[in-house]
Amino acid sequence: MHPTLVILAAKRRSVANKLRPLPVELAVSLPLLSLMVGVFLIGGYRFFYILFRFLRDNPPFGTLLTERLLAMVFLAFFSMLAFSNVVTSLTTLYLAGELEFLLSRPVPYGVAFFAKFWESVLYSSSAFVVMGLPVFAAYGRVHEAPLLFYPAVLLFYLPFLIVPATAGTCLTMLLARFFPARKTRTAFCALFVLLLVLMAIMARAVVRGTFTHLDATTSMSQLVDALELSHLPYLPNHWIAQGIIAAAQGEARTAGFYFLALFSTALLGLQLVAWLAPVIYYPGWARTRESDQQRAGRAVLPVFSALEWLLRPLPRPTRALFIKDLKAFWRDPAQWAQLLLLAGLLIIYITNLRHMPINTREPFWQSVISFFNLGATCFVMATLTSRFIFPVWSLEGQQFWVVGMAPLTRRRLMLQKYAGCALGVLLLGEGVMMYSNFMLRVPLLMVLLSGVTVALISFGLTSLALGLGALFPNFREDNAARIANGAGGTLNVVVSLLYIGLTIAVQTYPIHALLTGTAVDWAALRAELLVAGLLLLLVNLVAITLPLWLGLRAVERMEL
Numbered sequence: 001m002h003p004t005l006v007i008l009a010a011k012r013r014s015v016a017n018k019l020r021p022l023p024v025e026l027a028v029s030l031p032l033l034s035l036m037v038g039v040f041l042i043g044g045y046r047f048f049y050i051l052f053r054f055l056r057d058n059p060p061f062g063t064l065l066t067e068r069l070l071a072m073v074f075l076a077f078f079s080m081l082a083f084s085n086v087v088t089s090l091t092t093l094y095l096a097g098e099l100e101f102l103l104s105r106p107v108p109y110g111v112a113f114f115a116k117f118w119e120s121v122l123y124s125s126s127a128f129v130v131m132g133l134p135v136f137a138a139y140g141r142v143h144e145a146p147l148l149f150y151p152a153v154l155l156f157y158l159p160f161l162i163v164p165a166t167a168g169t170c171l172t173m174l175l176a177r178f179f180p181a182r183k184t185r186t187a188f189c190a191l192f193v194l195l196l197v198l199m200a201i202m203a204r205a206v207v208r209g210t211f212t213h214l215d216a217t218t219s220m221s222q223l224v225d226a227l228e229l230s231h232l233p234y235l236p237n238h239w240i241a242q243g244i245i246a247a248a249q250g251e252a253r254t255a256g257f258y259f260l261a262l263f264s265t266a267l268l269g270l271q272l273v274a275w276l277a278p279v280i281y282y283p284g285w286a287r288t289r290e291s292d293q294q295r296a297g298r299a300v301l302p303v304f305s306a307l308e309w310l311l312r313p314l315p316r317p318t319r320a321l322f323i324k325d326l327k328a329f330w331r332d333p334a335q336w337a338q339l340l341l342l343a344g345l346l347i348i349y350i351t352n353l354r355h356m357p358i359n360t361r362e363p364f365w366q367s368v369i370s371f372f373n374l375g376a377t378c379f380v381m382a383t384l385t386s387r388f389i390f391p392v393w394s395l396e397g398q399q400f401w402v403v404g405m406a407p408l409t410r411r412r413l414m415l416q417k418y419a420g421c422a423l424g425v426l427l428l429g430e431g432v433m434m435y436s437n438f439m440l441r442v443p444l445l446m447v448l449l450s451g452v453t454v455a456l457i458s459f460g461l462t463s464l465a466l467g468l469g470a471l472f473p474n475f476r477e478d479n480a481a482r483i484a485n486g487a488g489g490t491l492n493v494v495v496s497l498l499y500i501g502l503t504i505a506v507q508t509y510p511i512h513a514l515l516t517g518t519a520v521d522w523a524a525l526r527a528e529l530l531v532a533g534l535l536l537l538l539v540n541l542v543a544i545t546l547p548l549w550l551g552l553r554a555v556e557r558m559e560l
Contacts, residue, residue: 003107007115030487036494037130044134052142066139067245073135074237077128078164084124085168092120093169093281094176094288103282113277117169124168125161132157136244145248152247156259159266160240166269173276176284236262318416325392325420370446371511373436375504378457381429382496389421389465390492391483393555394473410555418466418548426458449511456536457503460543461496467547468492470554499543506535 055066093099093116102112136153139145232238243258307326311319393414433454437447472488483489510528 003111004114004118007102007112008118011115011119036497041130041134044131045138048135048138049142052138056142067241070135070139070241070244071237073132074160074240075235077132078160078235078237081125081128081161081164082168085120085165086172088124089117089120089165089169089172090176092116092123093172094285099285103285108278109282110274110277113281114274117165117273120169121161121165124165128161129157139244140248143248146250149244149247152255152259153244156240156243156247156262159259159262160236162266163236163262163269166266166273169273170269170276173280173284176288177280236265318412321413321416322420325417328395329388369440370437370442370450371504371508373440374433374450374453375500377429377433377436377454378461378500378504379497380432381425381454381457381461382493382500384428385421385425385461385465386489386493386496387484389425389462390469390489391474392417392421392466393469393551394475394477394483410558411552414466414470414552414555418462421466422459422462425462426455429454429458445511449507453503453507453536456540456544457500460499460503460540463544463546463548463551464496464499465492467549467551468495470551470558473558499539502539503536506539507532 051069052066055069093113096116099112099116102115103109105112136150140149140153239258239261243255243262246252246254246258308319308323311322314322430451433450434447437450442450468488468491472486472491474483474486474488477483477486510532
């Protein structure tokens with residue numbers, strides 16, 4: 001058996017051993033995860049089925065719009081896959097703990113590299129495979145595709161996933177090889193800032209050029225021309241879209257041509273990776289482990305010294321642990337690169353929303369968009385807490401003996417982490433929410449309501465992530481992304497989304513009625529407002545206190 005396959009088989013057996021017997025967290029979260037995925041698949045299938053059927057029934061422009069729509073969906077997938085592979089490959093190929101063992105074995109470096117490369121592809125691409133299933137199923141159903149269409153789609157998907165994986169991995173290897181260890185963080189920061197700037201420019205140009213002039217008189221040809229960006233013939237998203245359309249129509253030769261275009265590009269990417277890996281992978285991996293002797297004993301940034309001076313009123317142990325958490329976060333570029341990317345995408349979205357073809361001065365649209373932005377902001381906050389706060393306690397496990405020597409109790413340590421995390425989530429959430437309110441010029445009532453709601457949800461989401469993270473810790477893993485993607489992290493995502501949905505749902509009807517003029521004044525909705533206020537307080541009281549209390553109990557009983 002090839003050595004790479006041996007390493008992958010050992011990894012598979014390791015995962016299987018961890019699942020026997022089935023951990024309690026998996027037994028609890030798997031049904032919820034299955035339910036969430038099922039709802040997503042059914043809802044996505046229904047949405048795309050209605051959309052594709054509408055386009056099919058409106059030829060000839062419906063056919064062109066279908067092609068552009070598929071190409072645009074795959075362009076979005078391709079972009080997200082490229083970003084995901086850059087971040088994931090940095091963690092998997094350079095920061096994984098087992099690499100020191102693998103690279104010390106008497107096998108070529110390319111063997112260990114490709115074992116971790118395929119692991120990185122799996123971590124980065126599995127979610128996008130699930131996201132594409134509703135699109136393919138709806139398209140095949142609407143266009144009455146033959147049964148061979150569905151295995152053909154899976155055949156197209158494999159090389160489509162490999163192309164951005166090889167591109168992202170090559171970029172990561174080049175950065176790690178040619179930047180010293182102390183500058184790797186700066187290189188990744190500059191890269192992501194550049195990518196965000198380019199995305200902002202593209203989004204602004206497309207939105208302004210496409211949607212600001214849309215009205216009832218806009219011709220279908222203008223709309224098709226506006227989506228021409230997704231139809232560039234030399235991009236992989238065009239090849240997979242055209243290949244799937246040809247497969248649905250039974251055009252085997254056309255489908256085969258586009259499949260070979262994808263397949264040959266994927267092979268070229270793998271060959272490029274195979275050429276680069278033996279030359280630059282090991283030196284880059286070794287460079288990431290270089291110590292920076294010149295800066296020993298100095299703060300990572302002067303801002304930490306200033307922050308420590310500002311926090312002087314706090315007790316010294318609490319202040320030291322707070323600064324320690326910030327420095328640990330800053331020293332992991334895979335962590336803050338994802339935070340930067342997520343926050344940047346949200347700001348780009350909000351900035352361009354005011355250019356959409358709707359009248360944001362109408363009360364109805366003000367109400368709808370305000371609640372939509374509130375939901376989007378809270379969803380991003382849930383993503384951040386699940387990704388960055390849920391693993392916090394698990395990451396303390398292997399070094400807890402050091403923290404345990406500090407003159408403070410576990411309960412105080414837990415509350416210190418809660419206060420610091422909640423403050424960060426609150427500042428980010430309120431900043432994004434107020435910025436969106438300013439951009440859309442929403443009514444004062446919605447500004448106040450959204451500010452209060454985001455503040456409550458900040459404390460609730462932090463309590464959920466920290467409490468469930470203490471209930472379902474994973475001290476055997478030092479990778480924060482894997483901890484967050486585990487069963488406990490999945491459970492936290494599901495519970496957080498349910499909590500956000502309940503919080504927004506209880507206040508939607510009375511506020512919408514006031515903003516749109518359905519209700520004359522406050523007195524006409526006195527009962528509805530009272531019920532909504534009580535439910536809002538009850539939901540947030542449970543979300544803030546119960547998980548934190550359970551987490552504190554688990555921490556105090558924990559044996560480390």
